[in-house]
Amino acid sequence: MSCKVTFLGGGSFGTALGIMLAKKGLEVNIWDRDKSVIEDINVKRENLKYLPKITIPYNVKAFSDIEEAVSGSDVIVLAVPSHVIRILSRQISQLVNENQIVVSIAKGIEEDSLKRLSQVIEEEIPQCPVVVLSGPSHAEEVALDIPTVVVVTSRDMTSAEKIQDIFMTNKFRIYTNEDIIGVEIGGAVKNIIALAAGISDGIGYGDNTKSALMTRGMSEITRIGIKLGGKSETFAGITGMGDLIVTCTSMHSRNRRAGILIGQGVSVEEATSKIGMVVEGIKACNAFYKLKEQLNVSMPITEVLHKVLFEGKDAKHGVYELMSRDKKSEIYDI
Template identity: 55%
Template sequence: MDKIGMIGGGSWGTALAILLSKKGYNVDLWLRNQKQIDEIRLTRENVKYLPGVIIPTNVNVTNDLEKTISNKDVIVISVPSHGVREVLTEGKKYIKPNQLIVNVAKGIENESLMTVSQIVKEVLPENKYAMLSGPSHAEEVARDLPTTVVVASSDRQVAEYTQDTFMAPKFRVYTNPDVIGVELGGALKNVIALGAGISDGLGYGDNTKAALMTRGSIEMARLGVKMGGNYETFAGLAGIGDLIVTCTSMHSRNRRAGILIGQGETLENAISKVGMVVEGIRTTKSAYELSQKYEVVMPITQEIYQVLYSAKDVKNSVVNLMLRDRKHEMEDISQNLDINW
């Protein structure tokens, strides 16, 4: 079988390594922390991120990046998005042009405003690339609960090869050629999930969260189309699918951080209490700056940015959203609708 190197041993990287190992693949799983590596080797459990889940013996845990990368057919990138450039640059000397890069991180780089595919193309211009995304909490995938995701690549053969690699009886994989749309869906839904969490933290109800999710999906699609994505992608697994699961589940770090902020915690305290990377916080900054760059109206994103980065009172943000000028809903929902009243 193909050899797979998994760079990043957080909850998602560990869950995918378990998934692939159960299919018979031998997986090298790379982590930086030697103490965590020793613990996993001893207990066969990633106690910090996936307590109670046994890691099969054909998952080899290591901090040797060269070993993880060398002689592999597939290299999976599962570090937080802000660490992708660093780890690819560090590992570039070991990566060959015939190795497939599969990214599972969801975010947008703050400094460059690049998606991960754009970073990979800049650092590894000769390598094929695919992106795996969709509604997929690691805690459920690791426990073999039914999950459906999407893989995007500009090359159909690469997409289908990746689909076959990850497809399992309880892990269904669809394909999509819209790389930028799938990437932006996975990244931007974290921003809206922060907002949904803030709403919960404030004590607002289901009506409020439903409105945030629905109007948030419109914002995601607006920016996605402006940046070259397909509108329809945001109605699929990487868009509305991932948005639903991230805004409604307590597995979601973004929602949990939002709840704490809504309850009055500082941003720093919220991050500390969640105890893991909250991708939506960095992505909010990138999304806000992209909305300015592309002149896209994103009121929810703008208010969340003001709350996170300008210490704006969250209740004032809600008032601002509710008192915006009246609009016709269908002008946002349909791209080709000729409204004639």
């Protein structure tokens, strides 16, 4: 397959996907602002900052010039955190054309507008089809060819199918799903629940507590997702329950690791600093708190976590608040 793919952002997941595609024989470009990342990739064949000890093939080239990186590319992957998506999309809007597919691998919603990331990209780059790739996929495992399953979705499913063909390998299986709202919302809200699950672990609670958080968290994902137009079956799938499981249980998960630190009494700012990368669950919690208030959707875990993260509430008191709510029927509280 003759294809050039450019990753804008030299973080862990973008680099991992670039390595995977390079092994397929594709030409891969990576653009990043950090000159040390570029030098490490081009000279040392390793991304020491974000994905150490993984060899990067020679058909991966890193660039500091964004125009040079995207020129002639068939696919442009926005491999940056959610809060940078609009800025980056606006930056490349005049550099891309309708024959190029833009892929988003970020998980979240825009804090100010509360729009899904595909909506943000479409506003800034209306000439290109936008595809979302999402699912339970830790970069560290993808880079090592550990079997992984994800989903692609788009308002233009022909483009989604093209990305399925380009990215799929015998170790990286891709399903299509026409429910772009459900896929994006599932990927965003699960970070909130993973942060809460990490706090539970940090406090020292056990498997019973985490199981309850994950299960009731799934109800919150489904509730807000359906309210926004997503389909219930999506939340039972790869980008719903699948992504929730891996993010709540793995030490690869920066949201869970940050939560553990917060549960141990570390401040939110210090926990984020120690993780060394963006903790999407913190931004997502603030955004979805605003959204659930606006839409009048019940999200008690999100509400209590918001108090812990932004209002100084003690995490143990937050758990007590959740456990002491009025009695309800589980079946009728989905």
